[in-house]
Amino acid sequence: MSQAYAPFVDRDTLVHRLDPRAKLVGISALFVLAYVFSNPVVIAVPALISLALVLSVGGYRNLRRVRVIVIALFVVGFVVWPVFLAPGGAVLLAVGPVILTEREVFIALGRSLRIVTFILGGLVFISTTTTEELVRGLRQLGVPYPICFAVGTALRLFPTFIGAAGTVRQAQAARGADLGGGSIRARLRGFIPLLIPVFMTAFRNIQTQSMALEARGFDPMGGRSFYGDLRFQRRDWALTLVSVGVMITATLAALGGFGRI
Amino acid sequence: MSADQAITLADVTFAYGPDDPTVLEGVDLAIPRGAVTVIVGASGGGKSTLLSMLNGLIPSFISGEFTGSITAAGTDLTTTRTNRVADQIGMVLQDYEAQLFGTSITAEVAFGPENLGVDPVEIDARIDRALALADLDTIDRRRPPSSLSGGQKQRLVIAGVAAMEPRVMILDEPTSDLDPAGTEALLSVLQRVRTADVDGGWAGPETVVMVTHAVEEAIGADHIIMLADGGVAASGPPAAVLRDAAALRAARVGVPPLVTAFDALGVEQAALPLTPRAAETLIETAGFTYDPRVLPVGAPAETGADTGAELFALEGVRYEYPTDREPVIAVDAVDLQIDRGAFIALIGHNGSGKSTLSKLLHGLLDPTAGTVTLDGAPLGSYSATERGRRIGYVFQNPDHQLFAETVRDEVAFGPSNFGYSGDDLDARVSAALETVDLSPLADEDPFKLSRGQRQRVALAGILATDPRCIIFDEPTTGLDATQHRQFMQLVGRLNRTEGLTVIMITHDMETVARYAPRAVVMDAGRVVFDGNTRALFSDPDRLARYQLRAPQVTQLAHRLAPEMPPPLTERELIAALGGSR
Numbered sequence: 001m002s003q004a005y006a007p008f009v010d011r012d013t014l015v016h017r018l019d020p021r022a023k024l025v026g027i028s029a030l031f032v033l034a035y036v037f038s039n040p041v042v043i044a045v046p047a048l049i050s051l052a053l054v055l056s057v058g059g060y061r062n063l064r065r066v067r068v069i070v071i072a073l074f075v076v077g078f079v080v081w082p083v084f085l086a087p088g089g090a091v092l093l094a095v096g097p098v099i100l101t102e103r104e105v106f107i108a109l110g111r112s113l114r115i116v117t118f119i120l121g122g123l124v125f126i127s128t129t130t131t132e133e134l135v136r137g138l139r140q141l142g143v144p145y146p147i148c149f150a151v152g153t154a155l156r157l158f159p160t161f162i163g164a165a166g167t168v169r170q171a172q173a174a175r176g177a178d179l180g181g182g183s184i185r186a187r188l189r190g191f192i193p194l195l196i197p198v199f200m201t202a203f204r205n206i207q208t209q210s211m212a213l214e215a216r217g218f219d220p221m222g223g224r225s226f227y228g229d230l231r232f233q234r235r236d237w238a239l240t241l242v243s244v245g246v247m248i249t250a251t252l253a254a255l256g257g258f259g260r261i
Numbered sequence: 262m263s264a265d266q267a268i269t270l271a272d273v274t275f276a277y278g279p280d281d282p283t284v285l286e287g288v289d290l291a292i293p294r295g296a297v298t299v300i301v302g303a304s305g306g307g308k309s310t311l312l313s314m315l316n317g318l319i320p321s322f323i324s325g326e327f328t329g330s331i332t333a334a335g336t337d338l339t340t341t342r343t344n345r346v347a348d349q350i351g352m353v354l355q356d357y358e359a360q361l362f363g364t365s366i367t368a369e370v371a372f373g374p375e376n377l378g379v380d381p382v383e384i385d386a387r388i389d390r391a392l393a394l395a396d397l398d399t400i401d402r403r404r405p406p407s408s409l410s411g412g413q414k415q416r417l418v419i420a421g422v423a424a425m426e427p428r429v430m431i432l433d434e435p436t437s438d439l440d441p442a443g444t445e446a447l448l449s450v451l452q453r454v455r456t457a458d459v460d461g462g463w464a465g466p467e468t469v470v471m472v473t474h475a476v477e478e479a480i481g482a483d484h485i486i487m488l489a490d491g492g493v494a495a496s497g498p499p500a501a502v503l504r505d506a507a508a509l510r511a512a513r514v515g516v517p518p519l520v521t522a523f524d525a526l527g528v529e530q531a532a533l534p535l536t537p538r539a540a541e542t543l544i545e546t547a548g549f550t551y552d553p554r555v556l557p558v559g560a561p562a563e564t565g566a567d568t569g570a571e572l573f574a575l576e577g578v579r580y581e582y583p584t585d586r587e588p589v590i591a592v593d594a595v596d597l598q599i600d601r602g603a604f605i606a607l608i609g610h611n612g613s614g615k616s617t618l619s620k621l622l623h624g625l626l627d628p629t630a631g632t633v634t635l636d637g638a639p640l641g642s643y644s645a646t647e648r649g650r651r652i653g654y655v656f657q658n659p660d661h662q663l664f665a666e667t668v669r670d671e672v673a674f675g676p677s678n679f680g681y682s683g684d685d686l687d688a689r690v691s692a693a694l695e696t697v698d699l700s701p702l703a704d705e706d707p708f709k710l711s712r713g714q715r716q717r718v719a720l721a722g723i724l725a726t727d728p729r730c731i732i733f734d735e736p737t738t739g740l741d742a743t744q745h746r747q748f749m750q751l752v753g754r755l756n757r758t759e760g761l762t763v764i765m766i767t768h769d770m771e772t773v774a775r776y777a778p779r780a781v782v783m784d785a786g787r788v789v790f791d792g793n794t795r796a797l798f799s800d801p802d803r804l805a806r807y808q809l810r811a812p813q814v815t816q817l818a819h820r821l822a823p824e825m826p827p828p829l830t831e832r833e834l835i836a837a838l839g840g841s842r
Contacts, residue, residue: 135364160407167661170625171662174623175726178678209360210322212360214343215344216362224378225374225375227384228371228381
């Protein structure tokens with residue numbers, strides 16, 4: 001059941017099979033595309049590619065989970081950006097002191113699409129990469145092992161705690177706990193019967209874990225060997241080359257004035 | 262130190278802090294090399310503390326107030342960091358969830374050898390060997406450990422330690438969460454780890470040390486150390502330690518049922534049998550006559566109440582939960598009727614659907630198909646409060662629900678949620694605390710109580726709402742023999758005198774035989790047996806098919822008169838053998 005909490009989508013698609021490092025480069029290319037240009041029509045391209053990728057790898061589940069955040073960022077960006085921008089072009093809307101010009105709307109739309117691309121690209125990555133691949137990839141990119149281990153542990157514990165929280169929730173619901181509704185104070189009070197058992201469980205877990213680590217000979221600073229390192233396949237090289245090409249081309253094009261407003 | 266000792270402790274005294282009580286005092290003991298040693302004792306009696314010393318976690322990792330010496334193969338463990346002896350002494354702690362570090366099965370097993378700097382090519386071979394030993398070699402190795410069942414996780418932790426190829430392997434209650442088949446598989450794994458009949462390579466640890474509450478596991482050991490009152494109360498081979506019923510009771514350790522029975526039958530201590538086979542021989546040589554016709558047909562005396570009107574009815578109940586691949590069917594085509602006052606044991610191996618079914622009964626989950634009715638009305642027609650008032654649910658781990666500052670507040674939480682207040686609430690709380698025998702501790706902090714006491718606080722919190730039915734999910738895990746007996750006697754009494762309907766999930770077949778007149782067996786989400794507990798235990802073939810194991814007294818009866826209904830308790834066995842002398 002814990003599978004449903006983890007962001008990784010257990011499927012076998014081309015994106016899943018890519019080396020996490022190649023995947024990172026590929027997604028970076030999408031980010032560069034979204035970042036160097038400001039014309040929303042151009043930014044729509046990486047945004048749509050990211051969306052298509054999320055859906056094609058089965059990441060709808062994750063998208064649904066963050067949809068509120070995505071929509072909120074999009075809307076807030078769209079509302080806030082025009083305040084900081086110089087007006088220009090035709091006036092689209094004029095209500096009292098609020099004047100919205102074409103230029104402001106265009107740029108705001110571009111910025112919002114940019115943020116959405118970042119989120120969608122991130123979703124593609126976490127939906128298709130197991131924690132194990134991520135940790136190995138990080139280490140093979142040269143990140144120090146203690147940091148990789150910490151990242152891996154955090155990601156692994158997350159579903160465990162969500163699972164524990166689920167059990168606590170059921171246990172308190174069975175005792176008639178009211179888990180929602182009422183004023184903010186009532187809600188906060190309602191959370192105490194959930195939070196305390198979850199924290200106590202987590203605390204005990206961490207205690208046991210540190211002892212178990214020690215007993216398994218773990219020494220973050222000591223020497224160790226690494227089993228099962230990842231190997232770059234031909235498709236990983238191909239994606240990396242294409243992505244680097246896209247990044248360079250896009251940067252040069254942007255410097256040359258393409259996609260500007 | 263003699264060469265026959267794997268680890269020795271001399272004059273060890275320990276407390277976790279300067280203000281904490283002394284856990285062990287002046288302990289001298291030796292773990293024999295090349296043997297399986299089992300440590301038994303009351304819960305809270307220092308077993309886990311002692312284990313933590315065997316690889317030096319105490320005092321090198323948890324310093325506390327330590328005096329004395331610990332030596333393993335010439336190494337002073339009081340001055341050596343545990344991770345430096347990890348290649349020599351492997352340890353499996355109690356809570357397997359907290360010991361899984363890998364993100365896949367492969368990564369999990371490789372983790373220990375990686376820490377030791379073992380060459381990746383060699384790790385490959387070790388992974389194969391360790392997974393074969395732990396009977397996990399048929400599972401997809403890319404799966405994350407979190408997706409495995411409890412028993413599989415437990416065996417994976419053992420594989421991870423075995424891959425480090427230690428000389429000594431230490432395990433803290435490795436079977437407490439396992440079903441009978443899982444326990445048997447694990448014990449056979451430990452035997453295999455010891456003799457390592459896997460091709461080539463490492464020959465298994467010479468020495469195994471294990472803590473357990475299950476007396477049957479102790480019977481199979483080479484050496485037993487019994488702790489009581491912070492010291493070693495007895496030490497020796499099972500034949501010496503486990504026949505002394507008085508000493509076992511004093512240390513709050515379970516007495517082997519056959520010892521209890523034959524002691525009452527007047528057999529002298531040195532001749533008391535520990536296994537059904539030994540008991541069979543004794544019966545033949547000592548001239549006992551076994552006559553099971555004296556046994557009751559139904560439940561043992563003083564168990565079960567008369568049942569009344571229908572409480573639950575389930576028809577065609579199915580529950581599936583979604584995964585990325587295809588939905589998993591946890592419960593399927595279940596028809597069940599449960600009457601008021603029933604005492605039902607819900608059994609089956611890990612992952613057979615017991616917990617899911619019990620949650621469907623409480624309405625914590627809604628069935629995908631089929632109907633559940635409570636008192637004749639669909640469960641869905643009751644509000645959560647109405648359901649909660651009628652049915653209580655005691656979860657396996659009391660720590661998943663305790664949160665209040667005092668025991669009294671904790672117990673009052675449920676009833677006050679259900680609208681009780683003032684004097685009525687106080688009276689309910691006091692009565693519930695009285696019932697579970699915790700009145701003197703009403704103003705204590707629940708977190709400072711023992712596991713057995715915390716379990717009773719959780720039960721009191723449910724009793725105070727005065728439900729008609731209580732569902733228990735493995736309520737006796739982690740309780741020692743005395744706490745276990747007290748808890749079950751309390752539940753049995755509530756069933757008989759208050760007419761409380763009891764539905765209990767358990768892996769403990771002794772508990773099933775002794776307390777539950779009716780057993781419901783689940784396998785792969787379906788109910789495969791529903792009936793009289795004695796009928797269930799009379800057919801060894803059926804038990805084997807469901808991967809269940811009969812209590813020892815029943816196993817003896819299968820040897821003596823396989824065609825007759827067997828005794829379920831020591832008392833019944835005594836009666837069938839002519840009564841106590």
